[in-house]
Ligand SMILES: Nc1ncnc2c1ncn2[C@@H]1O[C@H](COP(=O)(O)OP(=O)(O)OP(=O)(O)O)[C@@H](O)[C@H]1O
């Protein structure tokens with residue numbers, strides 16, 4: 001498996017240099033500001049997130065990373081008293097527009113949370129939940145989706161014999177891969193991940209990282225992480241946030257080898273945060 | 274420089290350990306008090322009533338002759354009442370809780386309603402009887418029938434069901450509903466498939482309590498004019514009826530005239546207790562079946 005990934009990685013590098021110009025943006029963030037009541041959590045954010053890339057969001061605690069990615073699927077609205085200005089264009093439509101239906105957005109932009117949060121249902125029902133709420137009732141199609149999603153998240157072999165068991169019988173790392181599979185089952189274009197490995201042991205972390213490498217073939221991924229090595233290993237672009245502002249946004253290689261801003265350098269070399 | 278002085282800790286340790294033992298004893302006594310009172314009550318009721326409890330008593334019609342009196346009418350009446358109270362309170366109670374917890378914008382209005390519902394839970398039951406008399410018996414002109422009694426009892430226990438349902442809905446972890454919204458589910462889909470199933474055990478526990486209260490209430494039924502001495506059996510929502518607690522109440526009152534009535538009352542109490550026990554078992558069974566872990 002790891003060998004396959006190295007090969008893939010090399011492909012990716014070729015692709016990255018070869019087709020860079022052609023990549024379209026999935027999210028264009030323009031002058032985004034966000035307030036939680038009185039807290040100004042995001043300040044004049046401008047970011048362009050390209051399709052089929054892994055974009056890492058890094059920065060010290062409280063700098064607005066989670067807030068930013070939760071704005072991308074408007075989950076941030078679940079907090080009372082949130083206000084935004086500016087725009088986020090998803091495929092050329094402003095998702096912050098009142099008329100943009102959040103249900104449509106969240107169907108296309110899936111999310112994986114920091115703490116694994118499977119439903120207290122069977123493994124099968126966890127995966128089938130998304131397709132079912134979108135109206136798929138045919139048992140055969142659901143079976144196929146469940147298998148495909150679980151395979152996509154590299155957890156099929158571990159759970160194929162216990163699909164009807166409660167998801168909370170899985171280990172933390174398995175639960176998180178299950179949550180990723182659950183997200184894949186809705187066939188989104190974008191997957192947002194908020195520190196998906198921070199609650200996991202090193203081995204499970206590695207498996208999720210490998211998974212992200214695989215998923216970047218078909219999905220655009222935005223991942224928040226506190227782990228610098230992780231950002232460097234798995235992402236194409238990195239955005240460095242500080243106090244609600246984007247300090248630097250560039251190719252991951254550049255951010256980690258040759259940052260333009262001294263604050264970025266301080267952060268990635270562990271001098272603060 | 275150390276802040277924790279071992280000598281002082283040593284000196285205090287003894288009294289701390291002693292306090293612990295004393296309190297443990299006091300808590301044990303409090304528990305025993307309740308248990309003993311309950312035991313005395315049960316022994317008394319059973320010793321008086323069990324001899325009178327036979328099949329004829331359960332299935333018989335009411336009679337002034339203690340040897341021939343039966344309580345089928347009251348059992349049917351109580352059952353009809355429950356058939357009104359259970360669906361009405363569950364539907365309105367859970368609906369109100371869902372609205373308040375999940376749809377209403379948090380703010381003064383929501384606070385106002387929530388506070389008042391909690392207050393209503395403390396209003397004496399006789400006041401609900403007056404309310405039922407005014408609305409259901411007189412204004413809507415139902416008369417003293419099953420529907421009027423059932424709705425009155427529903428009003429009485431609704432606040433309990435609402436508060437219990439609100440609390441269980443609030444106890445459903447946010448990360449579950451977030452996962453559902455995150456996949457593009459609407460609010461109602463999330464409520465139906467994630468929040469309600471997770472809150473169900475708590476809602477049922479609250480409803481058991483509420484129902485147990487409704488089944489034993491006498492005061493509001495007296496106020497809306499439910500008779501105790503009624504020969505015909507109720508067969509529908511618009512029939513007059515009597516209920517088990519009413520039967521117990523009047524037989525206890527009339528025990529000064531006919532001594533045997535006291536034993537009939539005791540036998541009826543046993544029936545009421547068994548009925549309560551059965552209802553609770555069903556609810557506990559459903560609750561355990563739906564209990565989820567996360
Ligand atoms: N629900 C909320 N209500 C009010 N303020 C909030 C809320 N959530 C976050 N904030 C504030 O917004 C700012 C950004 O928070 P955010 O959670 O986005 O930080 P973060 O970068 O994800 O931090 P961490 O790395 O610790 O997860 C912080 O100042 C935080 O206190």
Ligand SMILES: [Mg+2]
Pocket residue numbers: 065066067194
């Ligand atoms: Mg965060």
